[in-house]
Amino acid sequence: MHQTGVLIELASQHGVSNSFLESEKNRWSQLPCNNMTAFEQTCLKAPGITSDSPSRLFDHFKQLENILLCGVLSVFAAVREAEEFLVKSTFTQISFPMLTGEIGLEWFVGGIQLSLLLAIGSIFSTLLFGACLFKLMRSKSNVQHNLIKVLSIFLQNSPVILLLILGSLGSSLIWGSSLILSVLIAVCVIGLNNGANLGTSMYEASLAGEAEQSILSVAQSVMVQIRAVLINAVKTTPIASFVGVPELLTTLTDITSFSGNQFGPFLIMVIFYLCLVQGVVILIEQASKRLATYTGAQP
């Protein structure tokens, strides 16, 4: 099917990104994969999780830095030893398949990168949309003010999972679908959902304060709400997996389905998200102190 291009045609009809399908078509059109008698040995080999077979990731490492490769291999060996020790000492099978093989590691690193990107993107989009909605709510035009208020109520009160589906369907209507687009949509939707709460809080605080307060002094007065919405934004990011963003939850679920052991991957996931949320809390504390100094220094 790859060779005939049927899959590319179907992908084009339904607006699905086809870069992977094109590379597969090229692969299946060339030797040895276009040879009916020889292809089974080389072309249908399923990707494994262990480090027994040579891989693309390792080829890169060899070309770039042999020392790094040795380091990665020694980490794999150390993790395997640790797994054996845990089995002997706790009598339970605990394994970390994402840290004992190159394909697992490749997926794991990709998942972490995407999760971090989602978290950082969600924080910035929350602040950006919050500030934009606040500015628009302060508009002197009644029509604009009311429209933005209705939009904010809609965004605040809709479940994030439905907003993500809505964003994903809307974008597929206009631009089709791809990984980058899914990530962008997830970042924007999480930002809008939390930003609407932030914008409303800032607007209500500005009504209670002086008439012409700067955006920074308003932000200073709603620091508790800013902290809450940013933490919520980070905690919401795993829901992006529902619309096909391959973040850490998705990649670890995939790795788990190959390895069969869940405890290790889920333990890593728990630690990752707890550290991420605590990191955001610390960053907000720092930003809050700086903002207080800055707004306090203003005349």
Next chain:
Amino acid sequence: MTFNLTDFMINFLYCFVTNIKIGLLSLAAGFVLGVPFAFALRHQFRVNSLIKMTLALFRSFPVYILMFIVFNKINNDEFLPGYTDYAIRLIAVVVAISVYTTAAVCDATSDCLSHIANKNTAQPYLIVPNVFRIFTLAMMSSSIGAALDVSEAVSYTVRVYESFPDRADRFLLVLGVTIFFAIVQHSLKILVLLLSQLIQRSIQKTS
């Protein structure tokens, strides 16, 4: 394929009852841990630091991730023998949301106990709108159950829209359902506000 709006709405509301059930069960589970935690925190128990740590953990843990962890745990280890696959999915959603409700119920109960200790007569009743607010949020959060294919309103909507060949129709259906959820949650928020104002007024009268 023909789409009957009346049939969809009846089935949708039937599935929405599952969201309400999940909200109520999560709230009940929140009471089971949250109220004893609040009572313990008012006294000098040795376990208090452990309770505070547990609550901090509960507050910072993503509910969606926890739902998958709980589901994988109880689904594979024959943790709950005799339970159907659907019941296991439902339990996973309830347990995950209970983490939020436990922390929230503990906060609301702590406030209530402080008012009682200060001999305020009407303020302790503010726990009623607080608990109602927690229930509202738990009910709305139950939409994450769609990821585990629990038969709730969002999951049903996903099943229906996937049968639509036209993407514009899919978009319109999801938009309609999202507006429904937004109206329900906003109405419940107004109800919570009205309840709080009613109690505040009675506080002013008594004082």
